[in-house]
Amino acid sequence: MKIYKEGEKSRALCSHCKEVVPTTFKVRDVPFSSGKGQAKDILVAICDSCDKLVSVPQQSAPRIREQRKKLVRSIEARVPKHLYDMLLVSYDEMGIDSSDKVAPIVRYYINEYKMNFRKSDFAKIINSEHIKGKASERVSIKLSESLFVEFNKLKEKMGISTTDLIKTFMLRFYDDIIEKKQTARQMDKLKSIFIVAS
Ligand SMILES: [Zn+2]
Structure with missing residues (x-):
């Protein structure tokens, strides 16, 4: 050279x-x-x-x-209070205390959906009652440039807004942790992935 x-x-x-x-x-x-x-x-x-x-x-x-x-990119959104509460409940259930609550989820599900994308999953979530309500909780997420690109790709693929995609991730997290009744082993696996994503 x-x-x-x-x-x-x-x-x-x-x-x-x-x-x-x-x-x-x-x-x-x-x-x-x-x-x-x-x-x-x-x-x-x-x-x-x-x-x-x-x-x-x-x-x-x-x-x-x-x-x-x-290079760090910021994403801002407003979500309903109860949806954020559902997020906190999910963290409690996992036994993880993260100062940054939304970003690890966004990072985790971007990768999850990259590998495993089903449009029907989104349809179910986006039509959920939980997505609706006054959006009074402000969330701010910092992502690396590469994750930011992936986030936007997923948004385009779904044809939904930034806020709706974040709400989708939050609800999916609640679904995975609270509704699906994970076994102890699955929970340990999820925890280890989340700690890496945090
Ligand atoms: Zn010249």
């Missing part, structure tokens, strides 16, 4: 100038390919005539990937 130094000169095709131009390796912030956010302080080739980014050397890829992984 060719390794470049800061300040080193090279030549490359600039898409802005539409010709091969002299370039200089400089430290700049680079937008992520997703278009959301940017990687800070990355060594890249800059066009000497227009000062725009011309190319990102291979050596900079791990630094960009590292920052992309750390």
Whole structure:
């Protein structure tokens, strides 16, 4: 691999100038390919005539990937009070005390539905009486960039809103923990998965 130094000169095709131009390796912030956010302080080739980014050397890829992984996305929603109570009851039953109550569930069910997706499950939940009611409890969830992408994919697949998907996860959790009467072994398994997701 060719390794470049800061300040080193090279030549490359600039898409802005539409010709091969002299370039200089400089430290700049680079937008992520997703278009959301940017990687800070990355060594890249800059066009000497227009000062725009011309190319990102291979050596900079791990630094960009590292920052992309750390990127945290926030999701906000309002849910009914009783639904949040159902969530707390489920946590009590599991014997887990997590300061962050909603995010572990969202993380867990995103992966669960990724592996095991049945649209009929959603239909049952979304038509439940428990989903309805005045939404006075505010929830805020922090997700990694990759989980955020998965969350949105699932939302699209279902054709439902952010709030409805969060409510779906909360109700499914209650269903799995309280209604389904898990055996002690299943409960232990769930607990260990949840502790990892927390
Ligand atoms: Zn240029």
